[in-house]
Amino acid sequence: MLPLRRYITMEEVQKKRILSGIQPSGDLTLGSYLGAIKNWAALAEEYDCYYMLADMHTITVRQTPADLRRRTLTQLAAYIACGLDPEKNVLFIQSHVPAHAQLGWVLDCYTMFGELSRMTQFKDKSAKNADNINAGLFTYPALMAADILLYQVDLVPVGGDQKQHVEICRDIATRFNGIYGDVFKLPKPYIPKVGARVMSLTSPENKMSKSDKDQNGCVYMLERPEDILRKFKKAVTDSEACVRFDPAQKPGVSNLMQIYSVCTGKTFDAIETEFEGRGYGDFKSAVGEAVVETLRPIREETEHILADKAYLEGIYRTGAERAAYVAGKTLRKVYKKVGFVER
Ligand code: TRP
Numbered sequence: 244m245l246p247l248r249r250y251i252t253m254e255e256v257q258k259k260r261i262l263s264g265i266q267p268s269g270d271l272t273l274g275s276y277l278g279a280i281k282n283w284a285a286l287a288e289e290y291d292c293y294y295m296l297a298d299m300h301t302i303t304v305r306q307t308p309a310d311l312r313r314r315t316l317t318q319l320a321a322y323i324a325c326g327l328d329p330e331k332n333v334l335f336i337q338s339h340v341p342a343h344a345q346l347g348w349v350l351d352c353y354t355m356f357g358e359l360s361r362m363t364q365f366k367d368k369s370a371k372n373a374d375n376i377n378a379g380l381f382t383y384p385a386l387m388a389a390d391i392l393l394y395q396v397d398l399v400p401v402g403g404d405q406k407q408h409v410e411i412c413r414d415i416a417t418r419f420n421g422i423y424g425d426v427f428k429l430p431k432p433y434i435p436k437v438g439a440r441v442m443s444l445t446s447p448e449n450k451m452s453k454s455d456k457d458q459n460g461c462v463y464m465l466e467r468p469e470d471i472l473r474k475f476k477k478a479v480t481d482s483e484a485c486v487r488f489d490p491a492q493k494p495g496v497s498n499l500m501q502i503y504s505v506c507t508g509k510t511f512d513a514i515e516t517e518f519e520g521r522g523y524g525d526f527k528s529a530v531g532e533a534v535v536e537t538l539r540p541i542r543e544e545t546e547h548i549l550a551d552k553a554y555l556e557g558i559y560r561t562g563a564e565r566a567a568y569v570a571g572k573t574l575r576k577v578y579k580k581v582g583f584v585e586r
Contacts, residue, residue, distance in 0.1 A: 269453030
């Protein structure tokens, strides 16, 4: 006879774990919100979530120290204002958890020069910062692999541009596990279906980026309403004067539709009907208004949180402790495996 009961496996008891991070290398954009953080907030019930401020990655490009500090704290406040509940999510600053640097070094020794040379982001960034092609910029993927592998995560929510980094992380983990046994869990990239890629308002072929030189292409999460409206009024469209979703032929209009749809919950069909026979002027103003209303409560809440230094300090201290506990376990295992003497 078959046994009536079977044991529940650990996987069924434990929630799947997620980790992601954003570099505080510039002010957060509408794209960071709609494309990433907004989705993160919805994952807390189903997953065990870790969200990091990747300040160590940020110094691969030269920074003004006071700006980096300010942006890191603002970004943390914005995470919370966007709905990442610090009780339900572990929110922490990368440099506060030394295990990242420690595992990063070990993984440097299991990452090949050739693999790093092929990374698209390295090639792009060295072209953009030709006067500062430092070793950190080159080994950036090994540190990112450490970020992920320390937490034994299942999924890494990232934009398409970061997929290659999750792939190299899997390669590094596979190589390490091949030598020492199953030390690291192999993570998968998790590219959310909704939320979309928000493109630049002035060059809609490119992703809206916080490092964009063209200030009019990018809307910041904490920007003043009048500036947001002005940028949307100037957004690039086309000469057809018809609101229709067609990313290949009409990248500007399609990007605006996408933004409008995420901010209002309206479908593309409904949006096409709403603006039938009306000019782009009306449409662009409507999108601008919708974005202003979406961002208003976030901006107000971010300012509110930032004003309470003690609260914010409590959040990042607790976050670092919770993160360090999990990360420490993996690091100790790794140190033992590679043959370091236990202290
Ligand atoms: N490289 C990521 C970016 O620039 C930021 C990042 C650093 C990250 N460490 C990470 C993202 C770990 C996901 C997981 O967007």
